[in-house]
Amino acid sequence: MAEHCIILMGVSGTGKTTVGLALSQAIGAKFIDGDDLHPRQNIVKMASGQPLEDSDRLPWLDRIGDVIFSLGQKNESGILVCSALKKRYRDQLRQGNPALRFVWLTGDYDCILQRMQQRKGHFMPEALLRSQFAALEAPDESESDILAVDIAPDVAHIVDHALALLNHHSLQRIPA
Numbered sequence: 001m002a003e004h005c006i007i008l009m010g011v012s013g014t015g016k017t018t019v020g021l022a023l024s025q026a027i028g029a030k031f032i033d034g035d036d037l038h039p040r041q042n043i044v045k046m047a048s049g050q051p052l053e054d055s056d057r058l059p060w061l062d063r064i065g066d067v068i069f070s071l072g073q074k075n076e077s078g079i080l081v082c083s084a085l086k087k088r089y090r091d092q093l094r095q096g097n098p099a100l101r102f103v104w105l106t107g108d109y110d111c112i113l114q115r116m117q118q119r120k121g122h123f124m125p126e127a128l129l130r131s132q133f134a135a136l137e138a139p140d141e142s143e144s145d146i147l148a149v150d151i152a153p154d155v156a157h158i159v160d161h162a163l164a165l166l167n168h169h170s171l172q173r174i175p176a
């Protein structure tokens with residue numbers, strides 16, 4: 001398979017980490033959690049309980065964009081987790097990274113809530129899930145580099161579905 005650089009996006013609890021790890025193993029890609037790329041000042045701010053502003057997210061998204069660029073330069077595949085809820089965040093990640101694709105994990109509220117309630121060692125209040133849904137700017141067809149994948153099936157099916165869409169998408173882009 002050709003190199004892929006993919007952002008796994010979606011609200012909290014959609015399975016970005018779980019599916020991302022499985023997908024990276026399936027295609028032999030690096031797995032990178034965007035949360036690990038925050039600048040120090042953001043980590044300190046979050047640790048003190050303050051929410052991040054968009055101005056804080058700018059340098060963070062730039063770092064994720066630089067990692068995507070670096071992987072591309074080395075012809076390596078990478079799966080990066082970043083919720084990318086706002087279109088402006090996605091646009092920033094796209095800058096200078098034309099081969100970037102997004103896999104958007106989508107599911108209904110009740111399914112995600114149920115999985116989050118079962119998630120071990122990572123409690124998340126329901127209000128936070130609501131705020132995630134409120135913050136999501138759902139991509140429409142104008143964002144043609146985003147492939148939506150339903151999270152209802154088991155992880156193996158989600159990975160197969162994502163790979164089928166990615167292969168189809170790259171085939172479509174080969175010039176005639």
Ligand SMILES: Nc1ncnc2c1ncn2[C@@H]1O[C@H](COP(=O)(O)OP(=O)(O)OP(=O)(O)O)[C@@H](O)[C@H]1O
Pocket residue numbers: 011012013014015016017018019115116118119120151152153154155158
């Ligand atoms: N397809 C699936 N079927 C059943 N359970 C799943 C599936 N995908 C993920 N899960 C479970 O749902 C919970 C949430 O998944 P995960 O932690 O990967 O989500 P996340 O998007 O990374 O969340 P966060 O944004 O909070 O880090 C976990 O307990 C995980 O094991």
Ligand SMILES: [Mg+2]
Pocket residue numbers: 016017018
């Ligand atoms: Mg996660």
